[in-house]
Amino acid sequence: MIWIIGGTGESSRLSQRIQDLDGVIFTVATEEALEFNRAQKVHVGRMDLEEMAAFARDHQVDLIVDMSHPFARVVSANAKKLAQDKGLAYVRYQRGQASREEGALYLDSYEACQDYLRGLKRGRVLFTTGSKGIRDFEGVRGGKRFIYRILPMAKSMEAAREAGVEMKNILGMLGPFSVAMNQALIREYQIDYLVTKDSGADSGFKEKLEACRLEGIQALVIKRQEEEGVQSLEDLEAIIRRAHGTFPPFF
Numbered sequence: 403m404i405w406i407i408g409g410t411g412e413s414s415r416l417s418q419r420i421q422d423l424d425g426v427i428f429t430v431a432t433e434e435a436l437e438f439n440r441a442q443k444v445h446v447g448r449m450d451l452e453e454m455a456a457f458a459r460d461h462q463v464d465l466i467v468d469m470s471h472p473f474a475r476v477v478s479a480n481a482k483k484l485a486q487d488k489g490l491a492y493v494r495y496q497r498g499q500a501s502r503e504e505g506a507l508y509l510d511s512y513e514a515c516q517d518y519l520r521g522l523k524r525g526r527v528l529f530t531t532g533s534k535g536i537r538d539f540e541g542v543r544g545g546k547r548f549i550y551r552i553l554p555m556a557k558s559m560e561a562a563r564e565a566g567v568e569m570k571n572i573l574g575m576l577g578p579f580s581v582a583m584n585q586a587l588i589r590e591y592q593i594d595y596l597v598t599k600d601s602g603a604d605s606g607f608k609e610k611l612e613a614c615r616l617e618g619i620q621a622l623v624i625k626r627q628e629e630e631g632v633q634s635l636e637d638l639e640a641i642i643r644r645a646h647g648t649f650p651p652f653f
Contacts, residue, residue, distance in 0.1 A: 578606025
């Protein structure tokens, strides 16, 4: 069995490209992710290392294809460890790095971003980093206004509310967003700073930075760890089809 760990738009597109294959199972973290996955077999739910090991055993997995989000570091670390411990093949899909944009401020971690924001005396900040870390960001808000653009999912909304974020500062929206849409939000909320993760090409990242440039505001970019991996869906599909015993259609 080939196990594909989903979590990105690319994994949804891959599921459409390999619909003809059996012996493939996808896993996604949430029910909402099922809206974008067309695979025949999909398992829903987050798993720790022990649960991943049981899943691999129960489904007789021999190849793990890791398409988790570039910032889902625990998921990738567990998948790699599982593959090493059990002698399974492992392939990491890695989005291509977006080119660095002049004017954006690149920060090494969430903690470094929090330190920078703590030092600001005032301003309005738009966070486009998802629901993770909201509580920590709220801890450095002070007298500034923090606005969070998050997925319109119950868990994301609950995380924001549990962190004490007022409803007027929660934007439940599904991206990726165009430059124009980012500009509209920046103008509507009179944003001074936009916080984003370096999620790579084809993730809406470049559109955020371009909107910041056009609107003359500061983009704060949380850098991601560099990884080695396959950087195209075509190459990844070829690997999967070879493992499955069929040739990719474009060969």
